[in-house]
Amino acid sequence: MLESATSALALLFTMEGVLFLGIGVVVGLLFGAIPGLGGTTAIALLIPLTYGMQPETAFTLFGGVMGSVAFGGSISAILLNTPGIPPNAATCFDGFPMAQQGKAGAAIGAAATASSLGGLIGVAILIAVIPIAKEIVLLFGPPEFFALAMLGLGAIALSTGGHFLRGLISGAFGLALAFIGFDAVNGGTRFTGGIEYLFDGIQIVPALTGLFAIAEMINLTTKGGIVASEGRADVKISRVSDGVKAVFRNLPTLLRGSGIGAFIGAVPGVGGTVASFIAYAATVQASKNPESFGKGNILGVIAPESANNAKDGGALIPTLAFGIPGSAEMAIFLGVLVLHGLEPGPLMLLEHEGTVFSLIVALALAAVIASLIGLAVARYLALVTLLDVHILVPAVVSIALVGVFALHSRFGDVVVALVFGVIGYLMMRFDYPRITAVIALVLGELAERSYHQSIMIGDGHITIFFTRWISLGLLLVTVLIVLTPALRLYLNSRRATGVRAR
Template identity: 55%
Template sequence: MPDSLFVAADYLSQGANLGYLVLGVAVGIVFGSIPGLGGATAIALLLPLTFGMEPDQAVILMGGIMGAVSIGGSVSAILLNTPGTAPNAATCIDGYPLTRQGKAGLAIGAAATASSIGGIISLGILVAVLPVARTIVLWFGPPAFFMLAVLGLTSLTVASGNLLRGLIAACIGLFFGFVGYDDIGGTARYTIGIDFLWDGISIVPLLIGLFAIAEMMNLYRTGGPISASDDGDTVKVVGTMDGVRSVFANLRTLISGSAIGTVIGLVPGVGGTVASFLSYSFAAQTSKNNENFGSGDIRGVIAPEAANNAKDGGALIPTLAFGIPGSAEMAIFLGVLILHGIDPGPMLLIERESTIFMLILALLVATLISGGVILTSARHLARIAHIDSMLLIPCVITVSFVGAYALHGSIGDVFIAAFFGMLGFVMIRFDYPRITLVIAFVLSGLMERNFIQSMIMFEGDWRRFFGDTTTLVLFLLTLCALLIPIVNRVRTRRSTR
C-alpha cells in the first residue's frame, strides 16, 4: 500500500498532471457555484478532452472537479440561499441567515475550512476502512436502505422545529418524489399525460426553484440587498478568518460531520444530500446551546460542509469496488473510467491500487486548493450580499433558468423550476421548511423502492425487517432521533425550574 501511495504522489506532482488537477479545480469551482450546472455537467463537458490523455491523467482531472465542486456550491448556498449542488442544500439553513446578519465572510470561511478538513478526515478514514469496505457495502440490502431513508426523514422532520409543518412539507416532498414511472409496479404515476414526467422530477430544477427563484421573489418583496449589515469590507475580512477559527473551535461537529459523510458515502445510491442533511440534524440535535440552529449558528454550516466533502471519499468505494455510482457525477465518472479501460469492480482495488490512490490524492489536493481559492476570494464573493436586489434579482433568475435548462437541455425543467419557485415562495411566506420537502423528495425513491423490495423478499411479513442486524441498528437510531429532542426539552425544563 505505501508503495502505491508514493507512486501516485510522484505521478501527481509532475508538471502536466498537476496542471490537469488545477484545471479540474477551476472548472469545479465555477460549475459548483452556478446552480444547476454542478459536477455531473462539468465531467460530461470535459469528457471528450480526456480522450487523448493517459487514464491516470483523466482520473486526476476528474478528481480535481469532484474535489472542488461542493466547495464552490457552498458559496451560492451561503450568499444567495441557493445551493450550487444538491448536497449544499443543508448549508443554506444556517449559512444564509449568517449572510443576512452581515456575516457572510464568517460562513464562507467556515464552509471552505470545514470542507477541506472534512475531505482530509474522510480520506484518512477511507484508507483505514479500505480493507473492510466491501463488508460494509454488503451490509446494506433493501431493508437496511429503507430504514436508512426512514432515519434520514425522521431526523430532518424532527429538526425542522415545527413538527406539524415539517410533516406537511415532508408529505409534499414525498408526493413529488413519487411522480414518474414506477418500474416495479409498471405504472406511470401523476404524469398527467406528459412524457417528460415519466422519469420523475429532477432534483436540480426543484432546488433551483425552491431556493434561488423563491428567494429572489422574496427579496423582491422585501427590497434592498441580501445582507442587513451596512458595514463594508472590514466585517467580511475579519469574518473569514473567524470562520476558519470557528471550525477548530468546533472540532466535535467537524469530526462527527466528516464521519457521517464518509459512512453515508460508503452506502451505494444514497448520496451526498442525505449525508449533509443527516450531519446537520445530528449536530442540531446533539450540540449544547442549540437554540440558534436554523437562524445562523456557525455549527450549522460546519456540519453539512464537512459531510458533503467527506462523502466523496466514502462514495469512491461503491463506485470503484462495485461499479455502483452514488450520484449523477459518480455515474458519469464511472463512464470516464470505463472509456479509459479502467473497469470498476471487485478486482479494481487489487489490480489498480495506485490509480485509486491517485484519485484519493487528487481529491485531497483539489479540496485544499479550492478551499484556499474560496478563502482568499471570500472578501470579494461576500460583496454579492451587498448588491442591490434590483440588480441581483434579474441576474440570479436568468442564471437559474439557464441552469435548469442546461441540465438536460429540456424546457420542461424550466417549467419545473418556475413551479417550485412559486411553491417555495409560498412556503417562505407561511414559514414551512423547504429543506424538509427536499430531503423527503430525495429519499422518496430510495424509501419506496426498498420498502417494496423488502416486502417482496419477506413475502409480506414486515416483522422480518427486524431480523436483519443493520436494519435493527438503524431502527434504534431512528428511535433515538425521535427521543433526543424530547429528552433535551425535558432537561431544559428541569434546568429552568
C-alpha cells in the same frame, strides 16, 4: 497500495497533473457556486474533452471537480440562501443568517476549512476501510437502506425550526412528489397525467434550483435592497480567520460531520444531500442550546460542510468494492473508466490501482486547494451581499436556468425549476420549511424501493427489518430521533403553560 499512491502523487506533480487539477478545481468551484449547475453537469460536459487523454490525467481533472464543487456550492448557500448544489441545502440554515448579520466572511472561512478537513477525513476513512470495503458494502442490503431512509426522514422532525407541523407537511409533500414518474419496483409510471416529461420523475437539481435559487430571487425582487439587510449601514465583512479558528475550536462537530458524511455518502443514490442534512440534525441534537441554530450558529455551517466533502470518500467505497456507483458523479466516473477501456467491477482496485489512486489523491488535494482559493477570495465574494438585488437577481436567474437546462438538455427541466420557484416562494411566505421537502424528495424513491425489495427478500414478511441487527439498530435510532423533539415540545409547552398560569 503505497506504491500506487506515490506514483499518483508523482503524476500530480508533473506540469500536466498540476494543470488539470487546477482546471478541475476552478471549474468545480464555479459550477458549485452557480445554482443549477453542479459536479455532475461539470463532469458530463467535460467528458468529451477527455477522450484523447490518459485515464489518470482525466481522473486528475475529475477529482479536481469533485473535490471542490461542494465548497463552491457553500458560498452561494451562505451569501444568497441558495445552495449551489443539493448537498449545500443544510448550510443555508445558519450560513445565510450569518451573512445577513454581516458575518459572511467568517461563515465562508468556516465552510472552507470544514470542507478541506472533511474531504481529507473522508479520504482517510476510505483508505482505512479499503481492505474491508467488500464486507462493509455487503452488510447493507435493502432492509438497511430502508432503515437509513427512515433515519433521514426522521431527522426532518429535528429540523423544522419552530414550524413542526408544517415541517412534517412539507416532508409529506416531498414524498408525494417523489412518487411521480417511473416505478422501479412494479414497472409502469405513476402520477404523470400522461405528460411524457414526468415519466422520469421530478429531478432533484431543477426542483432544488427552483425551491431555493428561483424562490429566493423572487423573494429578493419583492423585498429589494441588499442581501446583508441587517447590517445595512456599515456591513463589515468579518474576518475570515474567525471562521477558520471556529472549526479548530469545534473539532467534535467536524469529526461527527465527516464521519456521518463518509457513512451516508456510501449509500448509493442518496449521497451528500442527506449526509449533510443528517450531520446538521445530529449537531443540533448534540448541542446544549439547540435554539441557537437557524439564527447564525457557526456549528450549523461546519457540520454540513464537513459532511458533504467527506461524502466523496464514502461514495468511493461501493464504487471501488463492486463497481456500484455511490453517487451521480461516481456513476459518470465509472462510465469514463469504460470509455477508456477499463472495466469497473470487483477487481477494479486490483487491476486499475494506479488510476483509482490518481482519483483519490486528486480528490484530497482538490479539497484543500479549493479551500485555499476560497479563503483567498472569500473577502471579495462576500461583497456580493452588498450588491443591489436588482442587479443580482436577473443574473442569477439567467445563469441558474441555463445550468438547469445543461444537465440533460431538456427544456422541461427549466419549466420544473420555474414551477418549483413559485412553490418555493409560497412555501417561504407561508412558513412551510423547504428543506424537509427536498430531503423527502431525495429519500422517497429509496424508501419505497427498498421497502418493497425487503419484503420480497423476506418472503413477504415485515419481520426482516427487525431480525437484521443493523436495520434494527438504525430503526431504533430513528424512533429516538423522532421522539426527542416531541419530548422537548412537551416540556416547552409545560413551561409555557406554567408561565401563563403564574
